[in-house]
């Protein structure tokens with residue numbers, strides 16, 4: 200078996216110990232044992248005065264391999280528990296009789312950084328990335344990070360970094376006193392070697408982080424900081440325990456001593472790594488990495504082409520949001536409208552949005568003007584000669600004329616709600632340059648961008664659009680094209696199911712509360728307000744026309760709109776919004792619901808008003824899962840986990856529940872099926888389970904595993 204650490208002793212008496220587990224030098228029990236053996240070997244050699252610990256090929260270590268987390272582990276003995284943290288990191292590395300200096304380049308995350316923290320000094324490149332990212336996986340730093348980081352940078356900064364899994368650059372780490380010096384990559388080892396010799400020869404201090412006290416706040420202040428951190432995490436994530444456990448472990452070190460706390464940390468890690476929260480978060484971590492892989496496209500390794508100039512055609516308020524997003528990311532934008540009046544309105548909308556953005560960001564007064572200089576409003580196509588991307592927001596078709604005006608590499612996309620892939624660009628000769636692009640259910644602020652890949656869209660165009668999405672700081676998800684179905688349809692099912700319950704007499708605000716208690720960022724009605732009732736009604740109508748049997752025909756939205764309730768855009772919808780954007784229930788809502796009931800042909804179902812929170816959540820999310828299974832079984836999304844990522848980023852679904860498909864699958868397909876089947880008998884086709892769920896339930900197999908067999 201190949202060694203996972205290398206040893207190289209120089210004539211200066213410094214041993215370089217390098218972690219060697221490419222590509223990211225991930226840690227495992229084997230790597231840790233090798234590290235222990237190599238360090239012990241170096242300590243025994245008379246020609247070694249000091250040791251530099253580093254990672255091969257410019258990557259210190261991206262921490263532990265998280266695939267080992269989230270599963271059930273047998274009970275461990277106390278010795279096994281503290282083995283890596285106490286015997287290896289603390290007693291062998293930190294307790295070494297010769298000084299150890301960490302030379303950090305590239306990633307130093309989780310356990311990787313914890314090894315560096317146990318060294319007696321740290322030298323880093325300015326671009327290295329450092330962070331204790333464990334809480335992002337529902338665990339806590341398990342190699343002494345809960346004790347050493349607060350002692351190196353102070354409790355306040357350490358809590359900020361640990362609780363938010365915050366990553367800092369080498370440069371920032373230097374200002375935090377997390378690293379002792381910065382060196383360019385080509386001089387990193389040289390500087391670290393000299394530093395190690397300086398410690399060995401008493402020219403620099405030999406610092407043992409575990410017992411450092413000068414950066415730690417005084418006892419009373421420290422406990423007050425921890426108390427307020429506890430309150431804050433409880434307020435933000437009342438369903439999660441791992442953050443509280445982590446704060447307890449940090450406090451234990453302050454009250455009972457850091458070595459004592461290392462045992463507590465090891466026990467807590469053992470417990471948390473088996474939790475469902477950890478399993479779900481690890482699932483989301485890998486799912487997020489998968490979405491960047493598009494079969495038949497990304498493995499070709501094409502380089503993305505850069506867009507400088509983007510044209511937006513029509514689209515009113517929605518397009519103005521996209522225009523704002525583009526100019527804030529330094530794209531030149533051509534706004535094309537059909538007449539003077541619409542153009543003036545559009546220009547003013549973009550101006551207002553940029554001004555209010557600058558105000559919210561507390562930017563200087565000239566910033567909006569600077570951004571606005573990137574926007575040009577036009578009524579004709581003269582300026583399209585050098586645009587690289589066209590986003591059509593309204594038109595159903597793409598004209599041959601436009602194709603001729605634009606350069607031959609220009610990409611044509613539709614952002615239209617009623618985008619019909621068959622007619623869009625039908626008469627042109629550039630089918631390989633046509634795609635759909637959704638800035639996510641018309642709210643460009645959500646960190647998701649859906650790219651609809653048509654039958655003929657070229658791989659290069661998909662690469663270009665994915666890169667464009669990332670430059671806008673969105674996660675691009677590529678979907679196939681089928682009858683206008685996409686992640687939007689899943690979202691619409693979810694929101695329509697919530698409206699169905701409200702129209703059946705369930706309190707709107709209780710529904711929203713049930714969802715925020717479940718962990719969603721916003722309840723469904725707050726989300727409709729955010730999307731805008733006009734947009735929501737338009738998409739709803741499109742679905743009713745395209746899928747008349749399985750769509751829900753809501754009365755409520757048009758009634759609300761009739762009384763000028765448009766959502767956040769005009770500060771009234773399901774909620775009313777004050778000048779600071781604070782939402783309070785709309786006092787008129789029952790009046791609108793009564794009207795909807797009077798015009799509805801469905802009888803109110805009193806049983807539904809007795810639903811528990813969990814039942815409400817299932818009844819609203821299972822129809823969305825039903826839609827998800829259709830998207831997957833028809834091959835519209837590449838893999839089931841893409842919908843988990845889309846639900847986390849686009850719906851605000853709690854990542855710690857793993858995403859909509861993953862979460863639903865924990866109930867088992869027979870449970871999901873029998874619920875949908877029962878609801879459909881009473882409440883109609885909207886709830887009818889799709890053939891795929893029916894088949895999985897009949898075979899009593901997992902929805903996800905079965906789908907993988909289907910498509911891989």
Ligand SMILES: C[C@H](O)CC(=O)SCCNC(=O)CCNC(=O)[C@H](O)C(C)(C)COP(=O)(O)OP(=O)(O)OC[C@H]1O[C@@H](n2cnc3c(N)ncnc32)[C@H](O)[C@@H]1OP(=O)(O)O
Nearest residue numbers: 261262263264265266306308309310332333340341342488
């Ligand atoms: C006990 C300890 O306290 C616990 C811990 O150490 S917890 C672990 C903490 N570590 C982390 O959070 C690091 C997570 N990784 C990352 O952020 C990024 O991978 C990175 C910034 C290091 C590198 O990014 P990038 O260069 O884009 O490479 P990326 O594509 O993400 O990763 C390369 C491969 O390694 C995998 N990988 C990355 N980090 C991993 C990890 N910690 N565990 C398992 N696999 C990992 C990726 O999934 C990917 O696999 P693939 O090629 O099969 O898709």
